[in-house]
Amino acid sequence: MGLILNLTNNLGEQVVRLTMSKFRVNVKASPIIGAALGALLISASAVGIGHAGDLPEGFAKGELAPAPPADMIEAGKRVYFTKCVWCHGVDGAGDGPGADRLWPRPRNFNQGTFKIRHTASGELPLFNYNEKTPDSGKNDLFDTVTHGLPGSAMPPWEGILTEEQRIQVLSFVTTQLVKDRKFTDKQSETQTILQLGTIKPAEATEDSIKKGAQLIVDKKCIECHGVEGRGDGNAFNLKDDWGFSIQPANWHKCWNFRGSRQDPYNVRNIFRTFSTGVNGTPMPSFADSTSIEDRWNIANFVNSLCERDEEGKPLGIDPLTDKPKINFVVPSAPVEGEISSDPENEMWKKQGRRYVAMGGQITHKPRNFVNRIDDIWVKSLYNEKSVVYLIQWDDRTKSIAEGKLPWAPTQVNVENFGVKEQAPKTGEEGSIAAAQNNYAVYNDAIGFQFPIKWQEIPAPFKPRYLWGDAKFNADILKWEADGSLRSFKGTGWDQDFEERDDFEEKVKLLKSEWKNGQWTVMISRPLKGSKDDYDDYTRFDIGKYIPMVFFAWDGHNGDAGRKMAVSAFYYTILQPPIPQEVYIYPAVIAVGVVFLEGWMLTRRANKKKGKVL
Amino acid sequence: MKALMSVGALIGVLGLLMLIGMIFGVVPSNTVRLVEGYMPMQVLSELAVFVAGFTGLSYLANSMGMAIPRFWQGVLFWTFVQTYLKFRIYPPIPFSVRAMYGVVSFVAVFMWVSANEEDWKKFRQPILNVLDANTGFHKALRTLYLILLPILIGGFSFLTMKPSVDEPIELRTVHPAPPASTKVHGKTYTLQTSQNPYRVNLEGKYDQAYSNKLIVEQGMGRLMAPNANPWDEKAEGYLKYVREGGEIFFQNCHFCHGDNLNGRGLHAFAFNPIPANFTDPGTIAQLQETFIFWRVAKGGIGLPNEGFPWASVMPPWEQHLTTDEIWKVILFEYWHTGYYPRTWD
Incomplete structure (x- = not known):
């Protein structure tokens, strides 16, 4: 039925849905078909052809786990109505009070469709109330509750709920809230389990990664995940089982993988997801069509794409947030002469980049509950005249507004033009998840602000992060995807920008390019205004910490005005060349130590000889 | 007694291996998670386990006739405390605080090794040996120290003087006084x-x-x-x-x-x-x-x-x-x- 409906959609989606249908047949199928299919499988094994050869490579038949005892279910109800009901709803339909402002929406348990599993595509996940070891590979739902689902609102519950409580609440969910299927029904359910514990991973050699790079083309992974794996391949047409827009994973942000289990650089997680597919989404299982070796090659390649530091090591992950650790300083290194506009130039490659985390602007209306840009990467260089910022961020959609925008570039209060925040309670149809990809398209944009006259503001005072305030004004630069780069003065979160044409002539857009799901924007600005004073424009003094805030807009998310992503306060600093004293003083100190040693040894020797000084 | 001490030693070795493994990234750093709200108790009990482990280790070494000199016991224990503070505790403690703990643990170690005259003598002996350099080995060691010390101190002061781009520390009042x-x-x-x-x-x-x-x-x-x-x-x-x-x-x-x-x-x-x-x-x-x-x-x-x-x-x-x-x-x-x-x- 879902298939017929989809035929009316455009071709791109049709192809995906058709390939998917094979793997998802018993998810959507009626109980009768499900039962028939189950019977078929059982009879097949009875006849004796159901040995390992029939199963996808690396899988083995498993037994259904026993039903949890009634007291456990009852105890779980108490956990559920304290912690879970707020998003997942009274009936577990994923329609709690928090649901309409979330994307992805909270899981609807009723259908028994769960994403992260060790079981074959379409099967229920593993849940066994007797298995309390985390990451055993024998209790998928327990691991999900333990580690949460990064990139969604589901947090890790380890350290909050005890193991016992996590098992209890799962006992309640799997027996009372999963309504269309039954975890213990041998007639309709099977368990075909990926034997991840016993499969030896292939080493991530150059050869393996190279093979993986070819395989993701052959297996058509790039059709959805994009040529560079930034999830930009089919960003508009993918839907989950409930008809909500869904986006392919961005392989460069492994810490946002739902199945990363708080261990994002672990290649096994990728191997598992690739082998089992993601139920309820267009991501199929590739176990039938791909040998174990090839699956490792692909997993190794995908893992190699995740962002790493300059030495190629995994980024440090903050265990409190499960995101890369943040350094709040964006250093700018000195260079002689012209600064290259090519990010691949040696001077840029030498300079380290900084991870800038972006959250939704949730302070003032219209609040942005779902910000599709959650981080940007920043590098900076300076010479005697200007400072240049190279900003790169992943955005699955290149967005340029059609025609002229109805508001002036200086206007920040654009709610009257339809840029509204999501209402708190709308029901599924009006929810923020349903609105994805249906927004009016505005310009992608990036902006950053510095305080004006920061030299006169005693630390730690700053102009407010949101476009300054009446007392301390902000110097704002904003680039939009229509190619414009503008200079503004900000005097408050609800105050329209003041345009500054004279400065605009001096700022330069060195590069702006959208390629394979990533924006690269390079902006140059003079170190100071025309005069030496700094009344209107931020003057950059070498070696000083200058507060800096970043803003990002995703045009396909309907971002405009205050509906945007925003960073915390960062500091930018023009790194001074190392002064001579730094070399001289330590040398003097070292010589002093040598003298001290000489003195001590002489004294000791004299004392031993019985001489008195 | 011996059995008890052996268990202690085993725990100590296991704990040390785990800590070293975490530092070098062999053992995932979340093997034993610090649980929020219980962290101080966890840290204290971990340290207690380590101390028990060290006691066992030292006892075993003693009974096997391979006693570790008091001087090295002190040095090693102090190094261990610093290593533990730096690598185990999350979110990381700033250097200034670690330096404070360093001084405190130095004083504690000092009090331990100088508890009585005999202990103090034992502690002092290795230092004096090197200073006097009566044997060839000690002579070599002394020369090594004489060269290393200026280099280390000079290098350290170079690193502290080099302009850095560390995050400035800004302290904020979490619960400011409310208005009337x-x-x-x-x-x-x-x-x-x-x-x-x-x-x-x-x-x-x-x-x-x-x-x-x-x-x-x-x-x-x-x-x-x-x-x-x-x-x-x-x-x-x-x-x-x-x-x-x-x-x-x-x-x-x-x-x-x-x-x-x-x-x-x-x-x-x-x-x-x-x-x-x-x-x-x-x-x-x-x-x-x-x-x-x-x-x-x-x-x-x-x-x-x-x-x-x-x-x-x-x-x-x-x-x-x-x-x-x-x-x-x-x-x-x-x-x-x-x-x-x-x-x-």
């Missing part, structure tokens, strides 16, 4: 006398004793009290308001303050200062409800300067919620964390 009164939606609330209009018993009277009986239970998990389910269709009065407050919380606040009110919401990782953790006994448990009302209504922008109003992304909720909604959210926060609001008397 606050005006929200045209009505003035005196913080000392205002009460949460929804903290009421079944007769509709303000009754904290009544609501205290219905909040979630303290202890791991913080689950609702039996027969006090706000989602019960028959729930009335206080519990019904808790549910309404929870609905508002999960439509507005959890994005930063998190599903478990522990400050780990979806957007929290991006912001600095980080969102308040209500489950921490140092936040709402320490404060009066009216203080929370003022903070919620006026948000980050309404903070006095010592609270860094320019950096906080906390919304002034009077722009988004009605006064009733704010009171209900506060009611929910206390219910869900299992804390009593502080009273004025």
